[in-house]
Amino acid sequence: MSVHVTNIKIKSEWTDYNKHLNMAYYVLVFDQAWEILLEKFGMGETSAKTSGMSTMVVETNTTYDNEVGEGKEVEITLSYFDHDKKRLHYKLEMIDKETNKISSTIEMLSLHVDLSKRKVAEFNEERTKLMNSFISENKQKFKSDNLKFTGKLKK
Numbered sequence: 045m046s047v048h049v050t051n052i053k054i055k056s057e058w059t060d061y062n063k064h065l066n067m068a069y070y071v072l073v074f075d076q077a078w079e080i081l082l083e084k085f086g087m088g089e090t091s092a093k094t095s096g097m098s099t100m101v102v103e104t105n106t107t108y109d110n111e112v113g114e115g116k117e118v119e120i121t122l123s124y125f126d127h128d129k130k131r132l133h134y135k136l137e138m139i140d141k142e143t144n145k146i147s148s149t150i151e152m153l154s155l156h157v158d159l160s161k162r163k164v165a166e167f168n169e170e171r172t173k174l175m176n177s178f179i180s181e182n183k184q185k186f187k188s189d190n191l192k193f194t195g196k197l198k199k
Contacts (some may be wrong), residue, residue, distance in 0.1 A: 045185045046121035046137060049077045054116045061096075065112040071104075074136050074150045077120035081134075085174050087156070096159045099132060103153040105192045110140065110147045117141040123149070124186045127175050128197040129166045130156050133159075135191065152194045 058069035063075075076155040082088035082099060092098035112118060131153060138148040158165040167175070179186075188194070 046123040046187070047123055047125075047172065047182050047185050049080055049136070051117055051119050051141065052076065054112055054114055054118065056114045061113045063113060065114075067106075067108065070106060070108065070138065070148050073118070073138065074120065074148075076199045077135070077136060078152075081122065081125075086171050092159060097165065098157055098159055099154040100157050101152050101154045103193065103196075105151045107149045108147075109149070110143070110145050112138070112140060112147045116189070118147060122182075122186075124151075124188060124191060125175075125179060125182070126197060127167070127172075128199050129178075130164050131197055132156070133193050133197055135187075135193075151192055153196055 052073055054065055054069075054073075058065055058072070060066040079088050083090060087097065087099050119139045119141055121137045121139060122134060123137050124133070125131045132155075133151075133153055135149060135151040137146055139145065140147050155164045156167050156171075157163065
């Protein structure tokens with residue numbers, strides 16, 4: 045089980061000469077979905093523009109499990125999420141809506157950054173509460189098996 049984030053239809057300009065989703069666009073799709081969650085936690089584009097605080101990805105691990113063709117609809121789900129004072133650790137899954145098979149996964153480690161200083165910064169109390177509440181509500185839905193970045197959070 046995991047947390048539904050969004051559904052996305054694969055655009056023709058995202059496919060390659062093999063008639064499937066080009067590898068670069070898997071990351072684009074995941075990034076668009078992750079932005080939805082960042083906004084929920086007060087750390088997305090709005091935060092970057094208004095408070096000067098944002099996140100930056102520092103490490104990823106992507107799997108390509110099954111092809112996704114042009115026009116297919118995929119569901120993006122959050123299968124894992126945790127944080128420490130400055131870092132986010134999360135994993136997203138791309139699921140083919142027609143077959144219900146996992147097409148791809150991406151696991152990421154991101155840093156919370158003060159854009160005015162271009163330095164890593166601790167989450168404020170409000171963001172920490174939002175994330176802790178989200179984790180508390182959804183922890184039973186998260187899967188910690190096969191995570192590559194376990195141990196990178198400093199708790």
